[in-house]
Amino acid sequence: MVGDSYSRELVIRHPHVFDPATGLDGIMDVRLSSGRIAEVGEGLRGPRELDADGLHLFPGFVDIHAHWRTPGREDEEDIQSGSAAAAAGGFTGVVMMPNTDPIVDRPVVVSGLVSRVERESRVRARVSAALHVGLAGERLTEMRLLKQAGAFCVSDDGLGTASAGVLRNGMLYARSAQLPVILHCEDHTLATGVVHDGVAASLAGLPGSPASAEDAATATALILAAETGAKVHITHVSTALSAALVGFLRGRADVTADTTPHHLTLTEDLVSTLEGLYRVNPPLRPEHDRAGLELAVRDGVLDFVATDHAPHASEEKELPIEEAAPGFLGHETAFAALYTDLVLGSRLSLKRLVEAMSCAPGRWVGTGGSLAVGAPADLTLVDLSEEWTVGRGTLVSRSSNSPFLGRTLKGRVVGTIVGGEPVHDRTGAKFGARA
Amino acid sequence: METRSFLTLEDVGREDIREILDLARAFAEGRVRDALEGKTVCLAFFEASTRTAVSFELAASRSGAHVISLSEKGSAIAKGESLIDTVVTLDRLGADAIVLRHQASGAAALASRHTSAPVINAGDGCGQHPTQALLDLYALCEALGGLEGLQGRRAAIVGDVLHSRVARSVIPAFLQAGMEVALVAPRTLLPPDGGAFDLPVLSSVDEALEWSADVLYMLRLQKERMTGARIPSVAEYARFYSVSRRHLESGALVMHPGPVNRGVEISGDVVLDASSLIPDQVASGVCVRSAVLALSTGAAQSIAA
Secondary structure (H helix, E strand, C coil): CCCCCCCCCEEEECCEEEECCCCEEEECEEEEECCEEEEEECCCCCCCEEECCCCEEEECEEEEEECCCCCCCCCCCCHHHHHHHHHHCCEEEEEECCCCCCCCCCHHHHHHHHHHHHHHCCCEEEEEECCEHHHCCCCECCHHHHHHHCCCEEECCCCCCCCHHHHHHHHHHHHHHCCCEEECCCCCCCCCCCEECCHHHHHHCCCEECHHHHHHHHHHHHHHHHHHCCEEEECCCCCHHHHHHHHHHHHHCEEEEEECHHHHHCCHHHHHHCEHHHCCCCCCCCHHHHHHHHHHHHHCCCCEECCCECCCCHHHHCCECCCCCCCECCCCCHHHHHHHHHHCCCCCCHHHHHHHHHHHHHHHHCCCCCCCCCCECCEEEEEEEEEEECCHHHCCCCCCCCCCCCCEEEEEEEEEEECCEEEEECCCCCCCCCC | CCCCCECCCCCCCHHHHHHHHHHHHHHHCCCCCCCCCCCEEEEEECCCCCHHHHHHHHHHHHCCCEEEEECCCCCCCCCCCCHHHHHHHHHHCCCCEEEEEECCCCHHHHHHCCCCCCEEEEEECCCECHHHHHHHHHHHHHHHCHHHHHCCCEEEEECCCCCCHHHHHHHHHHHHCCCEEEEECCHHHCCHHHHHHCCCEECCHHHHHHCCCCEEEECCCCHHHCCCCCCCCHHHHHHHHCECHHHHHHCCEEECCCCCCECCCECCCCCCCCCECHHHHHHHHHHHHHHHHHHHHCHHHHHHC
């Protein structure tokens, strides 16, 4: 469904073009042709035009961490609904995690998923295969055959990191297979609780997982990345110390890292509600961790943001927090939550936010993240002035487990274009064939 | 008579290699006979072996030596006697050479420090297997026109370099012969960054042929390493690191120290193909080991004289 051959031309008129990658910043026109950015300038006209007065135009957002629950739990999300949610959040590229049923650990599962994505996804969706068979941290997957089948990277996300010796071989083999490794760093001998092992947990009498569960695993992963030379991405960093560790070892390893919109905006205080909705892994942390993550994103120690979009059926979330499934929706609220809390709160520049949502993850996946002439026309149009309240009715995802439900946010994605083709359109201008 | 242990190929120079190969040829052609007459050669194999043990036994006996074989079973080795005690015993009993196979790297060097008889390393752990590398060179010289014929040729060493004593001897041997060497293996089966070898690392037999390999030297993949920690599956390993018939069109020669896992390192129809030097490698073992025994015991000096 996503192609670069979309031949129709489109001129987007008068948006505020804002792209940290090229330095573009101002009201101008953009011509899209044959799926690429053909021209950026003033006074551009064409047979098909979109009046984007008052809107901001960014390079398309890229989310390297999404659970579209396909195959196996299409009642929670499928490729159509997941990609629609991504497009609604302004994401033009996504990496799908392999902890599905069946797990994406065999070449035939990868090739099946890749061909389905080509038919069904509105955005560029890449498939992460498993690093270990069954995500079990024992036997390596056939990474070279997985890559030939179309896998973009490997990850045991959802389960934590294997023992150091096993992980080291996984990194070495992934390097030989020329596949990046996305790591969910969590030491299971420490992560025995359901929420952060902090004040809220102790008041509520909930079993806690200490920050060390993440920090120890992150340190191990970074050291092994440095030693093996593997290309490693550490996902959903949630503690200040883990972020600092990334900064400490960055120069010695081929490593990047992200944190999530929810870890940048929410804290363990929500645990005191005891609502299953707020269970997530890694857990919401204390304010000092949140503040540390914010600083790390500001300084570029954490390269980018990824949402860990994790849909769950209501019967898995409307439970006591100890019994609920961990995970939040992420695609549709990511930009607005970060813009409202961090940019409007004067804690993060819009430039750095767009870098963290578009440019840096775009570079990591190799497509997008720039409005340079000749680049794929993957774009996001945002109305920074629109206020909206997150509600079940506003969500495109098949699930509704957003921690921002009921929150009024500012800044809303009104148009998303992938390869020159509109895949999400709330502009009212009907610039695309599909809304 | 000057004797010398033969422990490693790391410090053996090109002229030493030439001397051994020339003497081996003399043995092969029958120009030298009974060179080891009156010598006692002890084979001390702490680890199971078929072709190396038989090859050494033939090399010694055909040259007139008296051969004593100790195996794990039925000797003091089975009773738990230490390596040093065993070799000291053999030495004091009057062995003129001790051929040692042991499961631990460095065993031959350790033994040699406790004996007056020369120790010949017949394979120590993942350390060295020098006579294997020499017989490989011998077989290659036969195929490619002598040591000069190897100059500038390209050899790809394919497989489990990390755990291979053969690789640790073959690599310096090939380099001394003036060959270019590349390693072909996943990084789980390589020393870090190719290790001290500092050789190019390629990712498949196909890539080795693109690199214009003249020789594909296939290493044995131990059964216990075939699934799990370092290799995902035999299917994936074979897909990238096995020689099959289609690779032979390039004219590359195929070598393997044996025993072969057919269908893993080499597809079954290649093992005995005309491109395969594997039978020649085995055949070269006897004359090369006779030469090594003759040089180690000093018997070669009397040949020259």
